[in-house]
Amino acid sequence: MSDEPDSTEQITDDPAAFAQRHAELARGYGGAGDPDDPAMVQAMQMVLHIPKAEPPVRSSLLEAAAAAAVAVCMDPRSGPGGEWEPRYLAWKRSRIRKVARRARGAQWLAAGEVDGVTVEVDGAQARAFVPGPVGDIDTRIRKLQIGGTDLEHDEPGPVDPTLPVLWVNAALEMSVGKAAAQVGHASMLLAGALPLDAVAEWARHGFGCAVRDADPTQWAELVAQVTAGRAVAVRDAGFTEVAPGSMTVIAVPAQA
Template identity: 40%
Template sequence: MPDTTLEPTPEPRDAPADLAGPADDETPWAMQLVVRVERADPPTRTAACAAAATAVVTLLADERAQPDGPWEPAVRRWSDAAIRKHCRRARGAAWDRAAHLPGVTVEVDGAQVRAFVPTPTDAIPRELARLQLSGSEPADPERAEHVDALVDGPLVVSICPEPALPFGKAAAAAGHAAQVAAAQMSAGRYRPWRDAGFPVAVEHPGTAQWATLLATSPVRIVDAGFTVVPTGTTTALARWA
């Protein structure tokens, strides 16, 4: 179970359209995700994606992000436009410096990820802006190709097999899938998931299984093409029992 503590919060609001965007004269906003990647004991790709997904919904469910909370104006401004996320890496002192900024930290299977309150992309705090957006790909010796969606179990997020997503892109896509899933779930499904700490199981299906999941998954994340994949690429899916 993720290492988080949550207070009861209102149910999530409807998610905005995936490809919505700000007006041409507005600066885009983004949520920053930071994965802790220490040289001696780096996380696996799957664990980091699961932690990123859990961190996103944990921040959005936090009472500080709810109406009248101090984070709510920034969260609402960001979620009312394109849902952009940047996934960065940090270790040692850089991780410690970033941890003092407003956000929440989640640990899943040894992977630590911190989600930060969204900001304009031209006003990202220096402690975050200096962190790497890319780097070596983490090992993942036991990647699950398929996970059963169980009643009151974890949300299942599928990462697309083609094109192969860089680590940071996959983690951001997993976070986006979890966010949209939280908004689409019934209250009866959302509450036990929230009370369990928003567990997420990440799978890496093959191309045949991916084609089946594309037709059946209730959440489909279509990339807007801002970074490394073509516009319209489905990067992640999410489902639950």
């Protein structure tokens, strides 16, 4: 789409500017709390393309959502002096929220006209938008449903060792929309935790990642990696679907 960089190379073509955007992400999130006016609560809206006739594979759709979320954060337009910077920072420096919606047909095409980044993985498409107040969501996004459609769990096979893996806590049985928001959190956390050169390399590959479900045995092993500092975890605030403080996704860096 015309409003987006032609390739991920454009994200890293200015190393100094890229480093500034990474440094902002690495500072962490929140701190400002919620505003008194509920309409001014900040959120990143996401839209998942789920056609009725040929719905996408769940794992591929979640991989697209995760890549799109971090791509918005690392986009030049979100950096110093960029047109998205004020909206991005207002969100990032308050309490982080993401809301995933679904679209098909003309709704999906209209969503592509709103500021954001679209990622496609094996035919599955997701778009993450520039954050803003929940009381001022573009009407093309506001009218899209948040729930109502889910996708069957799939078995995507072995993980490419050159990709980071976002492990979803299968015991929580999250909907595809909730899981999309959580893997979006995970990709951001991982980008902030990784060294600059590793994130630059990841950006050159479109922030590709693998999303897999973790059974209880795998999850226990992953929690141990978090404790050892070898992985990062998303802990949910508990506004929807899961209890406050639930560990929803664990992101493990690429192994090769």
